[in-house]
Amino acid sequence: MSAESLNTRVAIQAIAPNGSRRVRESGVKWGSPAVYLIALVLITICITPVLYVIIGGFRTNSQITLDPSGFPSPWRLGNYGDVLASSEFWTAMVNSTISAVGTTAGAVVLGVMASYVIARYDFVGRGAMYALFAAGLMFPVTVAITPLYILIRNLGLVNSLAGIILPQIAFALPTTIIILVPFLRAIPKELEEAASIDGASRLSFFWRMVIPLSLPGVITVGILAFVGAWNGYILPLFILNDESLFTLPLGVQNFASQYSVDTARVLAYTSLSMLPALVFFSLFERRIVGGLTGAVKG
Amino acid sequence: MHDTQALRRTPAVPGRNAVPGAGAAPAPGRRSPRPDWRKRGEIALLSGPALIMFVGFVILPVAMAAFYGFFKWNGFGWPTEFIGLDNYRMMWEDETFRAAVLHNGIIVVLSLLLQGPIAILFALLLNQKIRGRSIIRILIFVPYVISEVIVGIGWSLMLQDAGAVNSLLEKWGLGAFQQSWIADPAIAMGSLMIIITWKYLGFAVILMLAGMQSIPEELYEAAAIDGAGFWKIQWSITVPLLGPTIRIWAFLSIIGSLQLFDLVNIIWGQYIASTAGTSTMATYMYQNGHLAGSYGFGNAVAVMLFITTLIVALIYQRFVLRRDTEGALTGDGGRRRK
Numbered sequence: 001m002s003a004e005s006l007n008t009r010v011a012i013q014a015i016a017p018n019g020s021r022r023v024r025e026s027g028v029k030w031g032s033p034a035v036y037l038i039a040l041v042l043i044t045i046c047i048t049p050v051l052y053v054i055i056g057g058f059r060t061n062s063q064i065t066l067d068p069s070g071f072p073s074p075w076r077l078g079n080y081g082d083v084l085a086s087s088e089f090w091t092a093m094v095n096s097t098i099s100a101v102g103t104t105a106g107a108v109v110l111g112v113m114a115s116y117v118i119a120r121y122d123f124v125g126r127g128a129m130y131a132l133f134a135a136g137l138m139f140p141v142t143v144a145i146t147p148l149y150i151l152i153r154n155l156g157l158v159n160s161l162a163g164i165i166l167p168q169i170a171f172a173l174p175t176t177i178i179i180l181v182p183f184l185r186a187i188p189k190e191l192e193e194a195a196s197i198d199g200a201s202r203l204s205f206f207w208r209m210v211i212p213l214s215l216p217g218v219i220t221v222g223i224l225a226f227v228g229a230w231n232g233y234i235l236p237l238f239i240l241n242d243e244s245l246f247t248l249p250l251g252v253q254n255f256a257s258q259y260s261v262d263t264a265r266v267l268a269y270t271s272l273s274m275l276p277a278l279v280f281f282s283l284f285e286r287r288i289v290g291g292l293t294g295a296v297k298g
Numbered sequence: 299m300h301d302t303q304a305l306r307r308t309p310a311v312p313g314r315n316a317v318p319g320a321g322a323a324p325a326p327g328r329r330s331p332r333p334d335w336r337k338r339g340e341i342a343l344l345s346g347p348a349l350i351m352f353v354g355f356v357i358l359p360v361a362m363a364a365f366y367g368f369f370k371w372n373g374f375g376w377p378t379e380f381i382g383l384d385n386y387r388m389m390w391e392d393e394t395f396r397a398a399v400l401h402n403g404i405i406v407v408l409s410l411l412l413q414g415p416i417a418i419l420f421a422l423l424l425n426q427k428i429r430g431r432s433i434i435r436i437l438i439f440v441p442y443v444i445s446e447v448i449v450g451i452g453w454s455l456m457l458q459d460a461g462a463v464n465s466l467l468e469k470w471g472l473g474a475f476q477q478s479w480i481a482d483p484a485i486a487m488g489s490l491m492i493i494i495t496w497k498y499l500g501f502a503v504i505l506m507l508a509g510m511q512s513i514p515e516e517l518y519e520a521a522a523i524d525g526a527g528f529w530k531i532q533w534s535i536t537v538p539l540l541g542p543t544i545r546i547w548a549f550l551s552i553i554g555s556l557q558l559f560d561l562v563n564i565i566w567g568q569y570i571a572s573t574a575g576t577s578t579m580a581t582y583m584y585q586n587g588h589l590a591g592s593y594g595f596g597n598a599v600a601v602m603l604f605i606t607t608l609i610v611a612l613i614y615q616r617f618v619l620r621r622d623t624e625g626a627l628t629g630d631g632g633r634r635r636k
Contacts, residue, residue, distance in 0.1 A: 029427075029428065029429070030428060030429050035423065035424065035426055035428060036428075036430075038420065038423045038424060039424055039430075039434045042420050042424075042438050042499075042500075042503070043434065043437045043438060045496065045499075046437060046438045046440055046441050046496070046499070046500050047437055047440060049441075049449075049452055049453060049456060049496065050440055050441070050444070050452070052452065052456060052462055053448070053452045053455075056455075065460070067465065068458075068460060068461050068462045068464070068465040069462040069463075069465040069466045069469065106351075110347050110348040110351060111348065113344040113345065113347065113348060114344065114345045114347075114348035114349070116344055117340075117341050117344045117345040118345070121337065121340070121341055123337075123338075123341055129345065129349070132349075132352070132357075133348075133352060136352065136356055138553060138607060138608070138611045139356070139360075139604065139607060140553070140554075140557050142557040142559050142580050142603070143360065143557065143600060143603050143604045143607060144355075144356060144359040144360055144363070144600070144604075145583075145600070146363060146583060146587050146588060146593065146596045146597050146599070146600040147359035147360070147362040147363040147366065147597055147600060148355065148359040149588065150359075150362065150366070150373060150593060151355070151358065151359055151362065153373075166351070166355060167355045169351055169355075170351045170352050170354065170355035170356050171355070171356060173348055173351065173352050174352075177348075202337075202340060203340060206344075227443065230445070231444075231445035231446065231447075233445065233446055233447055233559075233560045233564075234559055234560060234580075237563075238588060248445075248447075249445050249446075249447040249448075250447075252447050252448060252451060253447055253451070253564060256451045257568070263455060266451065266455070267452075267455070270448050270451050270452060273448065274444045274445070274448045277443055277444055277445065278440065278443065278444065281436075281439070281440075281443045282436055285432065285435065285436045285439070
């Protein structure tokens with residue numbers, strides 16, 4: 001089996017809407033207790049530190065000092081209340097939302113357009129274009145951050161959300177394109193011919209057929225871009241100096257160093273800031289995992 | 299104009315229904331010579347914006363770094379003080395840089411050795427179609443989804459001298475194992491590896507599980523009929539056929555380890571990272587370039603980081619990845635569709 005058809009298969013499998021997996025799942029038997037025990041061990045390892053942060057937010061500083069690894073007694077909502085009432089938290093939340101939504105929109109729109117060209121047009125340099133974007137997978141933003149800072153400063157975008165959104169779009173493009181190309185390519189050629197016979201130009205085929213048909217793939221890459229921007233740290237660290245522009249990762253770090261003696265409140269702030277990513281992820285778990293597997297295979 | 303032409307060619311079957319059977323009819327519009335310009339225009343219009351963004355914000359900075367790296371420059375105005383390769387010489391003569399490179403090397407190797415076997419083992423044991431699979435997947439994926447900053451702050455609070463980990467060890471009668479997990483440079487690397495393993499293990503397990511899904515069921519049935527036991531089956535069927543997944547995972551892990559910045563800067567940034575025992579090339583670049591305001595030097599470090607990653611990636615691609623994902627990263631997409 002060629003690598004290409006494998007890619008296509010994986011991509012399709014990964015993003016097939018309400019795919020076969022769920023169907024299978026409902027008819028599935030319970031496994032042996034040993035399997036659940038192993039799963040439980042792994043889950044405990046993965047979840048305990050997260051629970052520590054969340055539960056710690058319900059304690060007071062004196063409780064934490066007296067017994068760092070204990071449970072809250074009594075449970076206190078005060079820390080969470082304080083954080084939710086503070087404007088810095090909501091400012092950071094709004095900034096993160098703007099950054100993530102802007103990045104997602106940009107990466108998806110530009111990514112779909114470029115992927116469509118690579119997937120469905122025949123032209124000299126198509127392979128080179130794909131290779132160019134694919135090579136970007138090897139170079140996360142860390143490599144380019146120092147000169148990128150200079151570039152953003154020369155563009156006058158330091159200390160603005162646009163200064164992080166534009167590079168985030170650029171760095172999200174490789175993953176977006178790698179996932180979307182096999183997906184767009186799998187749209188049957190006959191469909192395009194049909195549209196063409198019906199008088200649709202290739203551009204209107206793009207808008208009226210390709211976009212709706214590739215929606216599951218688009219959702220996957222959108223989520224990946226969103227989570228990437230939401231969690232991004234090094235770019236805001238270099239570009240944003242003004243506290244009123246901080247995204248959540250910078251906000252959390254800032255809060256943790258400002259209130260380093262107030263451990264309980266830091267824990268509350270930290271758990272509240274991971275909540276959106278966790279909720280978002282649980283809603284779209286299958287698509288994210290599927291997208292990652294697709295990306296890795298392709 | 300095109301549609302009338304097309305309709306004339308397939309007169310028997312009207313409209314859309316004609317198409318699946320009418321494969322022999324040449325696609326109208328495509329073949330005529332004139333729309334070629336139109337096609338080029340479409341290509342430029344659709345791929346132009348992405349190309350400009352990608353070249354502008356990904357490729358151009360790397361080229362700029364190569365240029366700036368030859369200057370002594372504080373980042374303001376146009377660089378004028380050309381010093382050739384001096385930045386690179388200074389870098390290599392700097393013990394703290396060599397320490398950072400060494401740390402990166404250790405992180406690459408330990409990440410592979412720790413996460414790989416553990417992830418494969420868990421994936422083998424969990425690779426069954428059982429109820430609750432998706433909730434298991436969600437839960438073990440949580441560390442990967444939350445941001446490095448949250449992971450860093452959470453763990454540094456737990457690993458404080460008076461933190462939860464030491465307190466638990468005390469409660470369990472293991473007080474002898476209490477450590478200054480973060481502040482003691484001798485064990486800081488160990489602590490970092492614990493955190494890295496925790497953060498990325500779930501991702502590795504999910505990836506391995508996904509790879510196992512594509513192994514044909516019949517192989518297992520045949521092996522079972524032949525009387526092979528569970529471990530024998532895993533060792534002779536699953537692990538070898540998981541090869542491609544393992545190799546891609548290792549590639550991602552190596553690249554990630556070389557670029558490691560976030561966790562180290564968040565947890566050890568307040569200490570001087572080079573003496574904390576966990577500095578990496580990226581934190582060295584941040585401290586000695588950006589924070590120190592030496593942008594010529596900082597860009598030279600960026601170039602080193604780029605070259606290191608590139609060389610490792612090319613070698614890996616050439617000797618390891620080649621056999622299963624031929625050209626996956628180098629132009630598979632350009633191949634003609636049949």
